[in-house]
Amino acid sequence: xxxxxxxxxxxxxxxxxxxxxxxxxxxxxxxxxxxxxxxxxxxxxxxxxxxxxxxxxxxxxxxxxxxxxxxxxxxxxxxxxxxxxxxxxxxxxxxxxxxxxxxxxxxxxxxxxxxxxxxxxxxxxxxxxxxxxxxxxxxxxxxxxxxxxxxxxxxxxxxxxxxxxxxxxxxxxxxxxxxxxxxxxxxxxxxxxxxxxxxxxxxxxxxxxxxxxxxxxxxxxxxxxxxxxxxxxx
Amino acid sequence: xxxxxxxxxxxxxxxxxxxxxxxxxxxxxxxxxxxxxxxxxxxxxxxxxxxxxxxxxxxxxxxxxxxxxxxxxxxxxxxxxxxxxxxxxxxxxxxxxxxxxxxxxxxxxxxxxxxxxxxxxxxxxxxxxxxxxxxxxxxxxxxxxxxxxxxxxxxxxxxxxxxxxxxxxxxxxxxxxxxxxxxxxxxxxxxxxxxxxxxxxxxxxxxxxxxxxxxxxxxxxxxxxxxxxxxxxxxxxxxxxxxxxxxxxxxxxxxxxxxxxxxxxxxxxxxxxxxxxxxxxxxxxxxxxxxxxxxxxxxxxxxxxxxxxxxxxxxxxxxxxxxxxxxxxxxxxxxxxxxxxxxxxxxxxxxxxxxxxxxxxxxxxxxxxxxxxxxxxxxxxxxxxxxxxxxxxxxxxxxxxxxxxxxx
Ligand SMILES: Nc1ncnc2c1ncn2[C@@H]1O[C@H](COP(=O)(O)OP(=O)(O)OP(=O)(O)O)[C@@H](O)[C@H]1O
Ligand SMILES: [Mg+2]
Numbered sequence: 106x107x108x109x110x111x112x113x114x115x116x117x118x119x120x121x122x123x124x125x126x127x128x129x130x131x132x133x134x135x136x137x138x139x140x141x142x143x144x145x146x147x148x149x150x151x152x153x154x155x156x157x158x159x160x161x162x163x164x165x166x167x168x169x170x171x172x173x174x175x176x177x178x179x180x181x182x183x184x185x186x187x188x189x190x191x192x193x194x195x196x197x198x199x200x201x202x203x204x205x206x207x208x209x210x211x212x213x214x215x216x217x218x219x220x221x222x223x224x225x226x227x228x229x230x231x232x233x234x235x236x237x238x239x240x241x242x243x244x245x246x247x248x249x250x251x252x253x254x255x256x257x258x259x260x261x262x263x264x265x266x267x268x269x270x271x272x273x274x275x276x277x278x279x280x281x282x283x284x285x286x287x288x289x290x291x292x293x294x295x296x297x298x299x300x301x302x303x304x305x306x307x308x309x310x311x312x313x314x315x316x317x318x319x320x321x322x323x324x325x326x327x328x329x330x331x332x333x334x335x336x337x338x339x
Numbered sequence: 340x341x342x343x344x345x346x347x348x349x350x351x352x353x354x355x356x357x358x359x360x361x362x363x364x365x366x367x368x369x370x371x372x373x374x375x376x377x378x379x380x381x382x383x384x385x386x387x388x389x390x391x392x393x394x395x396x397x398x399x400x401x402x403x404x405x406x407x408x409x410x411x412x413x414x415x416x417x418x419x420x421x422x423x424x425x426x427x428x429x430x431x432x433x434x435x436x437x438x439x440x441x442x443x444x445x446x447x448x449x450x451x452x453x454x455x456x457x458x459x460x461x462x463x464x465x466x467x468x469x470x471x472x473x474x475x476x477x478x479x480x481x482x483x484x485x486x487x488x489x490x491x492x493x494x495x496x497x498x499x500x501x502x503x504x505x506x507x508x509x510x511x512x513x514x515x516x517x518x519x520x521x522x523x524x525x526x527x528x529x530x531x532x533x534x535x536x537x538x539x540x541x542x543x544x545x546x547x548x549x550x551x552x553x554x555x556x557x558x559x560x561x562x563x564x565x566x567x568x569x570x571x572x573x574x575x576x577x578x579x580x581x582x583x584x585x586x587x588x589x590x591x592x593x594x595x596x597x598x599x600x601x602x603x604x605x606x607x608x609x610x611x612x613x614x615x616x617x618x619x620x621x622x623x624x625x626x627x628x629x630x631x632x633x634x635x636x637x638x639x640x641x642x643x644x645x646x647x648x649x650x651x652x653x654x655x656x657x658x659x660x661x662x663x664x665x666x667x668x669x670x671x672x673x674x675x676x677x678x679x680x681x682x683x684x685x686x687x688x689x690x691x692x693x694x695x696x697x698x699x700x701x702x703x704x705x706x707x708x709x710x711x712x713x714x715x716x717x718x719x720x721x722x723x724x725x726x727x728x729x730x731x732x733x734x735x736x737x738x739x740x741x742x743x744x745x746x747x
Pocket of ligand 2: 152
């Protein structure tokens, strides 16, 4: 069974008399171990889709099953528990707590999970090493570059070993070289550690770095294809 | 970790935090200092009042407290005094007579309140023997000590003769000749213009009773203004009829009442100050919450429970309030220390305050810190800060992650 299964997902937003159809019937299956990019123009519904998969937003209709659980049957606090225990998140900005050091930020989800201090510290250091930040554990976010900050956010997301990491435009604030480095990092975490990634991006140049591209236009999937090595593997 | 986070968050905006802490600290320091001064004032007034017009325990003829009728006297007062001395060996026990009369000199006359006192024993209690501007404290049986203003009204000087007329018990006016041996100035106009002191023996001669006194007062060494058990006195005087045995708070009910009113005033003022501080703290916390909403959105997204977020905000404010309380305590050390050792010389201002009754009073007011009370108030201060955080914290629990992340 797929890690994420979405059927006929619709999401409408009401703004006064206005109805915005952010998602107009989306079907999607995502296997564990995927490295998939959500692409599409601004306003096409990428964030909406990621938020719904992450249990941060609720669909108007349709079904969403994540990690074997139908989100429609879950209460908000159950969804919060699922986010904490099973999902990783990386956002475009404001990911890190400015007053905590890199290792403390990387540790934060483990703190919320109630992992004992010694263990969580070790796992956070390990995760920082995996994202290439060994030696910078005690820096505060404002002592790190934008790319390094996003790496800390990735370390925080992967430290609890989640079923999937959802990343909404993690490279939007980075220059192209740094963006590519970050995607390459995610790619290698996917290959080497088996972390499943689904991330939204605008950047067409990333096309050759992913396994699968899901292109959203105006709230529905216009294109869903495997690329690069993944095509051959199939 | 959450505590560390809260502590660091508090210092995130150093200047704002410093200002808020200073606000809490200064408000508390002001409260502590004014509390200590008021404590000192009450200690002083009550001690003075107890020593001058009453005692920790007073024994009077039954009904005198209510009626102040000069005919209500204790007879054979020396026996009462002896019995009380045996019951309270450490105490000073004095007998007193209170008479209203007319004091006349060759050039004028004035209605006066005369106290007949035991010169030596009373000198241990009263401040008057030290506040004499001229002369000596009741050196002999014919001596009278009067207020300076009274001396001016009667145009008398040391050594001049005055006649005291009083009417007690009989139809007849009794009169007796005295010589002015001392004048005092307390700064209290009532005392300075209307009070006079004579030896008890001389006052007794004006009264047709057997060794009379209106009051036998027991003044204990240092018992302050606490509650008092009068049963020892009652026991010592068992078998004697027609007495009333009162504690200082019963003998000086106005003092108790005024103290209560004063404390009440304090409560109002403190509540007001607390409210002002709370508004300031709420503002600070609200600002710090508002500017972190997007960050909170991320925290909620990654699985932090809204309650935990609210808890963190409350914890931050508790840290803020506690630091403020400690700063308040530290800030108050110097002023209270100074006011305790040096005091403030109120001069006539203080003496004219008749809150303590018309009794001579030291013009230097010294603070007296009530440390447990201060600590209590410090804790309350920190809790008020926490209370001020509840509204912003509640706001934070209502956030949904997506809304919060899109907050501008
Ligand atoms: N909370 C909301 N209330 C109202 N409309 C919303 C809300 N969230 C999204 N929308 C609308 O839904 C549509 C899809 O938005 P979404 O944020 O998912 O697009 P996106 O593909 O992520 O765009 P971008 O590339 O700019 O991030 C847009 O038209 C947007 O204005
Ligand atoms: Mg988006």
